[in-house]
Amino acid sequence: MGKYLVRRCLWMVVVLFFVSLITFLLVYAVPANKAKSIAGTKASPEVLARITKEYGFDKPVYEQYGIYVWHLLHGNLGFSYQTQQPVATSIWQRFPATVMIAVFGIFFELLIGIPIGMVSALRQYSFRDRAFTVFSLLGIAAPSFWLGMILMYALAFKIHVFPLGSYSGWGHPWSGVLPGLTLGLGGAAWYSRMLRSSMLDILNTDYVKAARAKGLPERTVVSRHILRNAWSPIITLLGIDVGWFLGGVLVIEVVFGIPGIGQQAWQAILNQDTPIIMGTVVFAAMLIVIANLVTDIAYTWLDPRVKYS
Amino acid sequence: MRRWRMPLGATLTLVVALALVVASCGSSGGGGGGGGATGAPQKGGVLNVAWQGEPSGLDPAIQYEVKSMGMENAMYDTLIKYAPAAGEAGTKFVPDLATEVPTTANGGLSADGLTYTFHLRTDAKFAPPVNRAVTAEDWKWSVERMMRLPKAPAITFYEGIVGAKAYDATNSKATEITGIKVVDPQTLTITLTQPDPTFLYKIAMNFTEVLDKATVEKWGSQYPHHPLGTGPFMFSKWTPGQEIVFTRNPNYWDAGKVWLDGVDFKFGAGSSTALLQLERGTIDVLGDGVPAADYVRVKNDPKWSKNLSGAPQIAWYYVFMNTKIKPFDNLKVRQAVNYAVNSAKLQKLLAGQGTPLNQIYPNGMPGYDPSAQFYTYDPVKAKALLAEAGFPNGFKTTFYTHNVDPFPRIAQSLQNDLAQVGIVASIKVMDQSSYWTLTMTMGNPIPLGLSDWYMDFPDPSDWVGVLFSKAQATMDGGENASWWWDPQVESLYAQSQATTDQTKRVDLFRQMQTIIMQQAPAAPLYQPVFNTMISDNVGGFYIHPIWQLEYQDYWKK
Numbered sequence: 001m002g003k004y005l006v007r008r009c010l011w012m013v014v015v016l017f018f019v020s021l022i023t024f025l026l027v028y029a030v031p032a033n034k035a036k037s038i039a040g041t042k043a044s045p046e047v048l049a050r051i052t053k054e055y056g057f058d059k060p061v062y063e064q065y066g067i068y069v070w071h072l073l074h075g076n077l078g079f080s081y082q083t084q085q086p087v088a089t090s091i092w093q094r095f096p097a098t099v100m101i102a103v104f105g106i107f108f109e110l111l112i113g114i115p116i117g118m119v120s121a122l123r124q125y126s127f128r129d130r131a132f133t134v135f136s137l138l139g140i141a142a143p144s145f146w147l148g149m150i151l152m153y154a155l156a157f158k159i160h161v162f163p164l165g166s167y168s169g170w171g172h173p174w175s176g177v178l179p180g181l182t183l184g185l186g187g188a189a190w191y192s193r194m195l196r197s198s199m200l201d202i203l204n205t206d207y208v209k210a211a212r213a214k215g216l217p218e219r220t221v222v223s224r225h226i227l228r229n230a231w232s233p234i235i236t237l238l239g240i241d242v243g244w245f246l247g248g249v250l251v252i253e254v255v256f257g258i259p260g261i262g263q264q265a266w267q268a269i270l271n272q273d274t275p276i277i278m279g280t281v282v283f284a285a286m287l288i289v290i291a292n293l294v295t296d297i298a299y300t301w302l303d304p305r306v307k308y309s
Numbered sequence: 310m311r312r313w314r315m316p317l318g319a320t321l322t323l324v325v326a327l328a329l330v331v332a333s334c335g336s337s338g339g340g341g342g343g344g345g346a347t348g349a350p351q352k353g354g355v356l357n358v359a360w361q362g363e364p365s366g367l368d369p370a371i372q373y374e375v376k377s378m379g380m381e382n383a384m385y386d387t388l389i390k391y392a393p394a395a396g397e398a399g400t401k402f403v404p405d406l407a408t409e410v411p412t413t414a415n416g417g418l419s420a421d422g423l424t425y426t427f428h429l430r431t432d433a434k435f436a437p438p439v440n441r442a443v444t445a446e447d448w449k450w451s452v453e454r455m456m457r458l459p460k461a462p463a464i465t466f467y468e469g470i471v472g473a474k475a476y477d478a479t480n481s482k483a484t485e486i487t488g489i490k491v492v493d494p495q496t497l498t499i500t501l502t503q504p505d506p507t508f509l510y511k512i513a514m515n516f517t518e519v520l521d522k523a524t525v526e527k528w529g530s531q532y533p534h535h536p537l538g539t540g541p542f543m544f545s546k547w548t549p550g551q552e553i554v555f556t557r558n559p560n561y562w563d564a565g566k567v568w569l570d571g572v573d574f575k576f577g578a579g580s581s582t583a584l585l586q587l588e589r590g591t592i593d594v595l596g597d598g599v600p601a602a603d604y605v606r607v608k609n610d611p612k613w614s615k616n617l618s619g620a621p622q623i624a625w626y627y628v629f630m631n632t633k634i635k636p637f638d639n640l641k642v643r644q645a646v647n648y649a650v651n652s653a654k655l656q657k658l659l660a661g662q663g664t665p666l667n668q669i670y671p672n673g674m675p676g677y678d679p680s681a682q683f684y685t686y687d688p689v690k691a692k693a694l695l696a697e698a699g700f701p702n703g704f705k706t707t708f709y710t711h712n713v714d715p716f717p718r719i720a721q722s723l724q725n726d727l728a729q730v731g732i733v734a735s736i737k738v739m740d741q742s743s744y745w746t747l748t749m750t751m752g753n754p755i756p757l758g759l760s761d762w763y764m765d766f767p768d769p770s771d772w773v774g775v776l777f778s779k780a781q782a783t784m785d786g787g788e789n790a791s792w793w794w795d796p797q798v799e800s801l802y803a804q805s806q807a808t809t810d811q812t813k814r815v816d817l818f819r820q821m822q823t824i825i826m827q828q829a830p831a832a833p834l835y836q837p838v839f840n841t842m843i844s845d846n847v848g849g850f851y852i853h854p855i856w857q858l859e860y861q862d863y864w865k866k
Contacts, residue, residue, distance in 0.1 A: 033746045036786070039462045048786065050459045050479060082365035084530045093549045149581065157585045164589050165582035166575070167551060257577030259550020267362055272742050 001300075008296075012289045019285040020072065020278065024065050027274050037272035038081045055081075068278065077282070078275035080268075087279035091261055097167055098260035101252060102245035104173075104180020105187065109241065112184060113191025114234070120192060121199035122222070132192060139189025148182040148255040165257040179256040183249060187241060191234060198230040231302055239295025246291075247284025348848050354865025355571045356847070358858070359583035360596035363550060363576040366533020369518040370455035373462045375763075375857055376596065378515045383555060383572065383860040385518035385538035388427050388448065389509060393862050395620065395851040397673060400767040402509060406433050406443060406519065406539070410509070422504030422809055425512075429495045434560040435521045436543035443519055443539055445497035449489045451520045456486065466511040466765075471500045506809045510766035541567040541861035550577055555860075568849070568864035587844055588613065593865070594850070596858065598841040601714065604661050607842065619840040620852035621664055623673045624763040628723065628832040629748075629790040634756045636706075641698035643829035646757075647684040648691035649730045650723065650832050658722050662715065663835035669772060669822050671836040673854060675811070676769040676818035683826040691730040703731020709758035710736060711744035716759050719834065723759075748790045760790055761837070767854070769818040773802055777825050791830035798824050 035051040052058050056067065071078060077087035116136070120129045155178060156164040162178040202208060203226065211221045248262025261280055268276035299306045364377035369385055372378065382390075390405040392398055402410045407427040411417020417426050433443040455461050456477040468474045471488025475481060488500040501508065511517075521537055528535045536544050541563070542555035556571040557564070578586060580600040584607070586592040599607055599617065607613050630637040630646060637643055652665045667684055670677040695703060708727070710720040720736050727734045734757065739747065747753050748760065765771050774780075779794040781787035798821050805817040825831075839857060843850050848864045 033749075033786070036746065037742060039460050046477070046479070047459070047462065047464060054459050079530075080365075084366070084533065090549070097550070152582065153585065157589055160589075164586050164591060165578040166586070166591070167577065253577075254579055255582065257575075257579065257582055259548075259577050263577065264550065270741070271365070 005293075008293050012286075012293070015289055016282060016285055017069075020069065020282050021065065023278055023281045024068060025061075027277055028061050028064070034081070034272060034274065072282070077279040080276050081273045082268075082271050082276075087275045090264060090276060091279055091283055094259055094261045094264045096170060097258050098246060098248050098253070098262065100167075100170060100173065100176040101179050101183060101249055101256075101258055101260060102242065104176045105183030105245050105249070105252075106238065106241060108181050108184020109187035109191050110238075111188075113188035114195060116188065117192035117195025118199065118222070118227070120196040121203065124200065129196075136189040136193050139185050140193075142186070143251075144182055144186050144249075145251045145255050147185060148179065148252060151178055151182055152256065165255075167256070167258045176258075179252050179258055182256075183245065183252050187237075191237060194233045194237060195230060198233050199226055202226050202229050228302070232299065235295055235298055235302065239291045239298070240288075242294075243284075243288030243291030246287045248280065348866060350568050350849060350864045351866065352568055352864075353570050354568075354846075355573050356569050356594065356860060356863060356865060357573050357575060357592050358594045358596050358860070359575050359578055359586060359592045361576065361578065361580055361583070363553065363574075367536040367544065367553075368533040369515040369520070370451070370458050371460050371462070371533065372515075379856045379858045379860070380553070380555075380574065381515045381518060381536075381538075382540070382856050383542045384536060384540045384544060384558075385515070385520070386433065386443075386540050387513060387515070387518045388429075389513050391513055391853070391855045393853070393859050396854060399854040400673070402513060404430075406430060406448070423501050425499045425501075425508070426492075427497050427499070429497070430562060431495060432562045433539050434562070435524075435539050436537055436558045436560055439521050439524060439537060440560060441521075442494075444494040445491045446494065447519050447521070448497060448517070449486070449491055450522050452489065452517055453486055454520070454525065455516055461516070463514070463516045463765075466514070466516065469501045469503065469505050469508065471502055504807065504809060506806065506811075506814060507766065507768045507770055510768055514766065542569075542572060545571070552576060567861050569860070572860050584842070587842055590844060590846075593844045593847050594858065594863075595841045595843075598839055601660070601662050604840055608661065613842065616842050616845065617840060618843065618850060618852055619661070619838050620854070621672055622763060622837050622839050623671050623767055623854060624761060624837050625666055625669070625671045626663070626719065626759070626761045626834045626837065627669075628834065629758055629760050630830055630832070631753070631756050631758075632791050632793040632830055633752075634754070636698065636700065636704060637756055639698045640828065641694045642700070643832075644684070645691040645694035645698070645730060646727070646732070647829050647832040648687045648694065649726050649732070650684075650834065651686050651726045651729075652835070653686065654726070655719070655722055655835060658718060659715065659835060661838065661840060663837050666833045666836045668833060669776075669825055669831070670769055670818070674764065674767055674769055674772065675815050676772075676822060678819055678822070681822070681826075684829075684832075688726075688730050695731060700731070703733060705733045705735070706756050708734040708736050709744065709748075709755045710738055711741040711759075712738050713741050720759055723834075749786050749788065751785050751787075751792075755790070758790060760831075762788075769815075769821075770802070770806065773798065773818065773821050773825070774806075777821075777830065778802065793828065793830035795824055795828060 034057050035048040038051055039047050056064060068078070079086055080090055083090065116132045120132045123129050152165060156162040163175045167175050208221060208225050211225045248260050248265055250262035250266055252258065253260040253263040254266065265277060265280040268280065360376055364372060364380065366372055367377060367381055367384065369381045372381065386406045388405060388407040389402045389410050392401045392403045404410055406429050408430050409415055409417065411425045411427060413420060429443060429445055435441055435443065452467065453476065456464050456467060456473060464477050470486055472483065472486045473488060476483040476486045490498045492498060519539055524537045525532050534547055541558060541561050543558040545556045546554040553574040554571060557567060557569065561567060575592065580597050581603060583592055583595055583597070584600060584603055587595060607617060628646065630643050632638050652667065656663070656665060668678060668681045695701065708720055708724060710716045717738060724734050724736055748755060748758060762776060775788045777789060777794065777798060779799050781789035782792045782794045801817050801821050805814045808814060839852060841852070846866050848866050849862050853859045
């Protein structure tokens with residue numbers, strides 16, 4: 001296990017290196033004038049020359065990337081072209097809002113998705129199963145920004161249950177519920193389908209039949225023998241979602257006005273603010289890689305048969 | 310000044326609009342009440358203003374877009390400013406930190422037009438905790454700081470001051486701009502190398518707003534997030550991505566005319582969400598305006614239509630034709646494109662977001678001629694011109710645009726117009742930043758493209774000198790996307806810059822317009838309109854022609 005962890009950590013470094021390299025090359029490949037992005041379209045050639053020199057845009061691309069990586073290894077993600085703030089500070093300031101949405105999103109995914117998946121599997125082809133299938137398909141098909149606007153219009157604008165597109169920090173978690181619900185509804189649809197499918201595979205296995213033949217209560221059969229073995233795909237999805245959500249859920253953040261890192265990254269793309277773009281991508285990639293690692297470790301805890309060497 | 314926009318919110322708005330229109334049929338939330346410009350002013354209250362994105366900073370030497378300029382205008386002072394009024398009256402000067410606007414009549418401008426003298430008011434003080442009086446030295450220091458900031462975008466405006474070019478040159482050893490003299494703490498003179506009829510416009514811009522040296526030095530590169538000025542409001546708090554809070558400046562010299570206790574700028578919500586917030590009563594003013602997709606719904610709403618305010622912006626949208634690329638080197642082809650533009654169809658498409666324009670100067674810009682009629686929609690004439698140019702069956706070309714609304718919509722409409730006269734244009738859509746960079750690159754492959762231009766200051770030199778000048782057509786990074794210039798226009802332009810007689814200048818700029826329109830390097834499309842909405846609680850609201858929103862003049866009912 002120890003060797004496995006070391007190997008995974010090394011791979012993590014390799015993955016982050018390639019993520020940063022590819023992102024850097026993509027940003028560099030955009031034919032925008034970075035000096036003009038910083039100083040505006042009115043800037044004179046003298047001003048542009050001054051900025052080009054100060055920011056090192058006149059250096060070869062490999063040298064610019066080398067400088068970036070060198071700073072990165074020293075924990076310096078650079079400074080935003082637009083705000084002059086350290087990138088790490090900018091990401092850290094925006095991260096709590098993203099975390100709030102991610103927490104609520106995952107909460108609602110599990111809260112809605114798991115019961116629906118269980119009922120659908122245990123009552124296969126019943127009316128409830130078919131109704132939940134329709135719900136799931138709608139949840140998967142509905143774009144999150146559309147769902148968000150509709151929910152906000154109905155539950156925040158017409159019925160004043162939730163705050164209308166405002167974020168007030170962790171001190172007022174109520175503002176994260178509706179964005180989280182929007183995020184969670186889409187995810188719940190996937191979770192329910194995956195759990196249903198996984199449970200149906202297990203329902204007719206010999207050990208479930210044996211448990212029932214022994215006279216165990218149905219609740220015990222479901223919780224100990226079926227659910228425990230059906231968790232794997234859910235854990236996989238959860239691992240992906242945790243990394244993905246924490247990396248910034250751009251559309252949800254824009255629709256609900258959540259000042260998270262996704263929204264910040266979007267503005268950075270518009271402004272050609274390369275350090276923020278790079279910083280956010282590397283940060284999000286790191287979260288996804290860590291989430292995947294934690295997921296793999298979680299398998300061993302859930303299923304003793306899984307062993308890494 | 311190029312207008313940069315936030316496309317995602319607009320895109321989402323357009324997609325979601327239909328759903329919301331259906332959902333909102335027959336009802337609208339909120340209370341009653343009328344428009345915002347009525348009633349007596351009242352002291353107190355905080356104005357809540359929604360903007361989708363936050364400014365990158367509040368340093369007047371650097372920031373150059375309407376959102377931050379409006380905020381800075383509420384927080385800083387300069388020597389003279391634009392009058393607090395809507396329409397053309399808002400383009401006139403009034404004193405700010407200076408006691409009067411310098412003219413030759415009051416002795417503020419020398420007879421040779423080279424030296425301006427400003428007397429500063431004695432009651433102007435910086436906001437707490439600085440609390441000291443503003444001096445002429447502060448203005449000089451603020452300008453000199455701006456001229457050496459790497460990111461300052463507008464230093465060319467001030468290079469006409471004696472010694473300014475030497476001061477801002479790379480590795481300059483100059484210790485000051487010699488043309489700015491501090492005569493005494495309350496008096497300064499500015500000497501130019503040659504008369505500049507637009508110099509007062511440049512002085513009224515945000516770039517010369519006065520900063521406190523000690524505060525700037527204390528915060529260093531973080532100053533844009535800890536600004537301090539002398540204006541009606543003072544900076545109180547900035548929560549990244551969420552809000553900026555201004556409170557009343559107790560030291561403001563004209564505090565009696567400031568009604569609000571503060572302004573709370575709220576960021577993050579998309580434009581459609583902000584509209585819902587306003588209808589719900591949590592927002593007072595839409596900084597980004599009414600989303601295009603919601604405009605018709607709001608305009609037809611008996612309650613909320615009363616809260617709509619709109620004003621044409623001193624700006625224009627146009628098609629440029631690259632005269633270096635065939636067949637747009639042919640005058641008749643360029644004229645044919647002008648005749649092919651169906652302005653009436655465009656107006657329907659814009660649904661209140663623009664007004665027709667068939668000249669280069671928008672309404673509100675000196676030189677605008679309400680009686681001018683250069684080209685009208687005439688596809689038959691366009692076809693005839695194409696035949697005369699040697700294209701009886703038309704030709705194929707590529708129409709470039711960026712991907713931010715309304716550009717793609719306009720491009721599609723124009724593609725259809727051009728097809729009617731035989732010009733088959735395939736549309737090439739690029740991201741905004743790459744597109745502008747490409748249009749400004751010499752030898753670029755764009756034969757035909759879409760552009761817009763918002764004024765820097767209300768003088769036609771900001772049109773001809775930027776969009777149709779030789780200087781901008783012979784440099785990389787120039788704004789003359791047609792790469793067209795004319796010796797006669799250059800001559801007339803030089804004459805216009807050598808006189809301060811405004812009547813004569815307007816006449817000269819109208820002559821330039823006639824030549825430009827006849828030579829047709831561009832086809833005017835429309836003048837954009839800024840449409841915004843206020844809550845029932847806002848009084849004294851108007852749209853300023855320069856700053857759009859003049860927070861210090863509004864009040865809460």
